[in-house]
Amino acid sequence: MEENIMKVNLRVWRQAGPKAQGAFVTYNNVETTPDTSFLETLDILNETLIEKGEEPIVFDHDCREGICGMCSLYINGHPHGPATGATTCQLYMRRFANGETITVEPWRSAAFPVIKDLMVDRNAFDKIQQAGGYVSFNCGGAQDANNLPISKVKADEAMDSASCIGCGACVAACKNGSAMLFVSAKISQLALLPQGEVEKDRRVRAMVAKMDELGFGNCTNTGACAAECPKNIKLANIGRMNRMFIAAKCKE
Amino acid sequence: MANLDNVKIMNPADSKIPEGPIAEKWTNYKAHQKLVNPANKRKLDVIVVGTGLAGASAASTLAELGFNVLNFCIQDSPRRAHSIAAQGGINAAKNYQNDGDSVYRLFYDTVKGGDYRAREANVYRLAEVANNIIDQCVAQGVPFAREYGGLLANRSFGGAQVSRTFYAKGQTGQQLLLGAYSSLNRQIQLGKVKSYNRYEMHELVLIKDKDGVERARGIIAKNLVTGKFERFAAHAVVIATGGYGNTYFLSTNAMGCNCSAAMACYRKGAYFANPAFVQIHPTCIPVHGDKQSKLTLMSESLRNDGRIWVPKNIEDAVKLQKGQIKGSDIPEEDRDYYLERRYPAFGNLVPRDVASRAAKERCDAGFGVNNTGLAVFLDFSEAINRLGIDVVRQRYGNLFDMYEEITDVNPGEFANEKNGVKYYNPMMIFPAIHYTMGGIWVDYELQTSVKGLFAIGECNFSDHGANRLGASALMQGLADGYFVLPYTIQNYLSDQITVPHFQTNTPEFDAAEAKCIADEEKLMNIKGTRSVDSIHKELGHIMWEYVGMARDKEGLELAISKLKDLRKTFEKDLFVPGTMDGMNIELDKAFRLNDFITMGELIAYDALSRNESCGGHFRTEYQTEEGEAKRDDQNCFYVSCWEYEGSDDKAPELIKEPLHYEAIKVQTRNYKS
Ligand SMILES: Cc1cc2nc3c(=O)[nH]c(=O)nc-3n(C[C@H](O)[C@H](O)[C@H](O)COP(=O)(O)OP(=O)(O)OC[C@H]3O[C@@H](n4cnc5c(N)ncnc54)[C@H](O)[C@@H]3O)c2cc1C
Ligand code: SF4
Numbered sequence A: 001m002e003e004n005i006m007k008v009n010l011r012v013w014r015q016a017g018p019k020a021q022g023a024f025v026t027y028n029n030v031e032t033t034p035d036t037s038f039l040e041t042l043d044i045l046n047e048t049l050i051e052k053g054e055e056p057i058v059f060d061h062d063c064r065e066g067i068c069g070m071c072s073l074y075i076n077g078h079p080h081g082p083a084t085g086a087t088t089c090q091l092y093m094r095r096f097a098n099g100e101t102i103t104v105e106p107w108r109s110a111a112f113p114v115i116k117d118l119m120v121d122r123n124a125f126d127k128i129q130q131a132g133g134y135v136s137f138n139c140g141g142a143q144d145a146n147n148l149p150i151s152k153v154k155a156d157e158a159m160d161s162a163s164c165i166g167c168g169a170c171v172a173a174c175k176n177g178s179a180m181l182f183v184s185a186k187i188s189q190l191a192l193l194p195q196g197e198v199e200k201d202r203r204v205r206a207m208v209a210k211m212d213e214l215g216f217g218n219c220t221n222t223g224a225c226a227a228e229c230p231k232n233i234k235l236a237n238i239g240r241m242n243r244m245f246i247a248a249k250c251k252e
Numbered sequence B: 001m002a003n004l005d006n007v008k009i010m011n012p013a014d015s016k017i018p019e020g021p022i023a024e025k026w027t028n029y030k031a032h033q034k035l036v037n038p039a040n041k042r043k044l045d046v047i048v049v050g051t052g053l054a055g056a057s058a059a060s061t062l063a064e065l066g067f068n069v070l071n072f073c074i075q076d077s078p079r080r081a082h083s084i085a086a087q088g089g090i091n092a093a094k095n096y097q098n099d100g101d102s103v104y105r106l107f108y109d110t111v112k113g114g115d116y117r118a119r120e121a122n123v124y125r126l127a128e129v130a131n132n133i134i135d136q137c138v139a140q141g142v143p144f145a146r147e148y149g150g151l152l153a154n155r156s157f158g159g160a161q162v163s164r165t166f167y168a169k170g171q172t173g174q175q176l177l178l179g180a181y182s183s184l185n186r187q188i189q190l191g192k193v194k195s196y197n198r199y200e201m202h203e204l205v206l207i208k209d210k211d212g213v214e215r216a217r218g219i220i221a222k223n224l225v226t227g228k229f230e231r232f233a234a235h236a237v238v239i240a241t242g243g244y245g246n247t248y249f250l251s252t253n254a255m256g257c258n259c260s261a262a263m264a265c266y267r268k269g270a271y272f273a274n275p276a277f278v279q280i281h282p283t284c285i286p287v288h289g290d291k292q293s294k295l296t297l298m299s300e301s302l303r304n305d306g307r308i309w310v311p312k313n314i315e316d317a318v319k320l321q322k323g324q325i326k327g328s329d330i331p332e333e334d335r336d337y338y339l340e341r342r343y344p345a346f347g348n349l350v351p352r353d354v355a356s357r358a359a360k361e362r363c364d365a366g367f368g369v370n371n372t373g374l375a376v377f378l379d380f381s382e383a384i385n386r387l388g389i390d391v392v393r394q395r396y397g398n399l400f401d402m403y404e405e406i407t408d409v410n411p412g413e414f415a416n417e418k419n420g421v422k423y424y425n426p427m428m429i430f431p432a433i434h435y436t437m438g439g440i441w442v443d444y445e446l447q448t449s450v451k452g453l454f455a456i457g458e459c460n461f462s463d464h465g466a467n468r469l470g471a472s473a474l475m476q477g478l479a480d481g482y483f484v485l486p487y488t489i490q491n492y493l494s495d496q497i498t499v500p501h502f503q504t505n506t507p508e509f510d511a512a513e514a515k516c517i518a519d520e521e522k523l524m525n526i527k528g529t530r531s532v533d534s535i536h537k538e539l540g541h542i543m544w545e546y547v548g549m550a551r552d553k554e555g556l557e558l559a560i561s562k563l564k565d566l567r568k569t570f571e572k573d574l575f576v577p578g579t580m581d582g583m584n585i586e587l588d589k590a591f592r593l594n595d596f597i598t599m600g601e602l603i604a605y606d607a608l609s610r611n612e613s614c615g616g617h618f619r620t621e622y623q624t625e626e627g628e629a630k631r632d633d634q635n636c637f638y639v640s641c642w643e644y645e646g647s648d649d650k651a652p653e654l655i656k657e658p659l660h661y662e663a664i665k666v667q668t669r670n671y672k673s
């Protein structure tokens, strides 16, 4: 298997710090192969920058397997690039044409300020989870796991919602910068399971209030979030959350 | 090199194993340990470094108990710790399948799987608390896989003859970590945990108390965004920073996994135990080129239904290597299912070390199946013919998709029919560095050889001996964090209740911070020509070549000398762009690489000193005629503990902790019958 070389031009957003003025810089003829991942291609570019004594492009990444939610990147106008159901770290260069110019930007959202180059601050997501994304009980007091039968259908559905990796692509994709898909995924996971039942009203009120407070936009049912979500989190989660929110508000 | 003839032997009392029969030790311990009353817990601060399964579970549980917790991670959120990537599952001895499982059997399998190099008492406790973990996680809302009747489902994993593994699709680690993260979030919201994200621990701070004893009292951590060092003090420090697999550059670990916090503890006097016990996982996607940044694991669960093979005839292998034929072109009778052939009782489900070595043996003999000759097939044809593609896809579909995304080959796709047998595209796999059984030495209380310093999760050495069984790391991380440390740390902290909250404006903190700054200045000022990655790759090559799947004396001695040269290269020729102000990702990588080099040497020293083959440590000098690992229980029935000698240039000193087994008879591991 001969490795066939391909070349791409990378047009990358560079920004020295949170308050600095950013700009696109184009790096021409970056050499890579179709079997190399997109992030490995950025690694290759970074090595050449370092060789020239320049600072490498900063971007978030860790697992490189599509599960930690660390990688981000707005590639050619799509969060996580052109592939559907995949994160940036799961993107391979065979998706691009030889000689193509690829534009790479950070998530753009008021709630996710840029830290440096392509790295943004997603702390707001943690804050929403802290507001209520849990079942309130202390370690040690749980009953035997099989004392609580749960229908497989419900458990599987909860699992689908729980698959959210907290990457923020939904916010980046949304013209309003709404976090509804992310928040509703957690709400739904716990709402579908009996363990989450007891606190469901409190949870939805607290998480939605926190989301609003942190400057995420409103949902106008455009559906861009679900279309770009690398984990195929369904729009139905948002519907469920809205119903639960109204019900919880009425009870208040 | 330490003189092995007169090595120090550890006092057996140092491991603090409680009295009594094995099944009663933990109960006895809990009945007699000292506790801290609720009013006093509020007065005590605990630093937990790491937010993986071990760190997050410990931090949240300690906070639930009432301690004030400071919790650190290098990622932008606790939820992204490397534990998130675990796919396959978590073990427990629930015996829900009624297939003969028990606490004793889980204990026995773990000790046997670890090739009789783990500490018996710790492993028994692990097996004992494993069931509580499943209860705890279900209560958190972890969506484990279920049967139609509503009860929990199980699958089987390598090294066990029962079905005891709980799982959440192929994302068990993710779901368990999100469960721990949710408990952590609750405590953050309640103000009991302070969470520091994008902070990296650089230094451990020890303070000598009036009684003349040095205790761990704090850390220096770098704020990775501002580039500034900050000081944190506490009554105890818990390290939960994961394994050191990235010493080998290419591994299944996440890019940020590192051993720097562990090395900081080691340099401050914490023994490092069994560093040579590194696990090589048999089912990873083979290396494709030199620009590769990491290796991808294909879950071990695939071995439940997948069959591993290479061609019987060398001519077929050569054709495969040249790309002239495909795996599916080779008919059943010309395939060598070498694991089933060599290990009839366990077949494809032999432990990882055995499966990895068997793959290497076939590839070394020329039977590798890809262009590099470093791959074997993992085939689902038989399973698809038996179960139908739908069932197989339901079980492994997401793994098949992942494989396709990376390699452009769709496993399970119909390829060929010969003599009425249908053949489907196989996967190609090869062993890769995956997990590190070695780690910071801890006693039964999970306390290191430094007072007040505890180590939990993958970063300690305690439970897996020379080889870890699948689905047991998640179990250990959560056992340590939810059910062991929260008890044992109180035995230590109960003496500390009169010690007031610590200040960080002491000479000890001044000195520690000054050292961190000086170390970074040194790295910045080398101004050589080599990038961090280029040196790290070289380190990885040395490690894989000489300290990898098969080791020998000559190679290990060569490795040590090559590593010494590599350190010189690092110290003389490293180049780090940018400045120390603000974020500098190359500087952070350089800091970690320095520790990986030290770690590499430590692994090599340990491998050289252990004159036997056991588990993940295979010395070619010590093997049976059939090529199986040959342990030496007469001379090597010990935990090797390495003590830092004051400088990275000096060889560390070996101290042996002799092992004592009461419950289990040490036997040759047999997976054949
Ligand atoms: C791909 C893959 C699949 C796996 N699958 C399974 C499986 O199916 N079953 C199983 O049982 N095991 C599995 N394992 C092993 C298991 O996932 C790990 O052993 C386990 O999750 C380790 O947990 P931990 O909490 O000890 O460390 P980690 O999860 O690695 O967490 C380390 C933490 O320490 C922090 N940290 C590190 N250094 C510093 C520092 N200097 N300063 C501050 N913070 C720091 C990190 O930010 C992180 O929060 C798998 C491993 C891999 C690589
Ligand atoms: S909902 Fe999807 S896009 Fe949004 S954070 Fe979760 S995984 Fe990412």
Ligand code: FES
Binding pocket: A060, A061, A062, A063, A064, A065, A066, A067, A068, A069, A070, A071, A087, A088, A089, A090
């Ligand atoms: S790096 Fe973990 S999801 Fe992409």
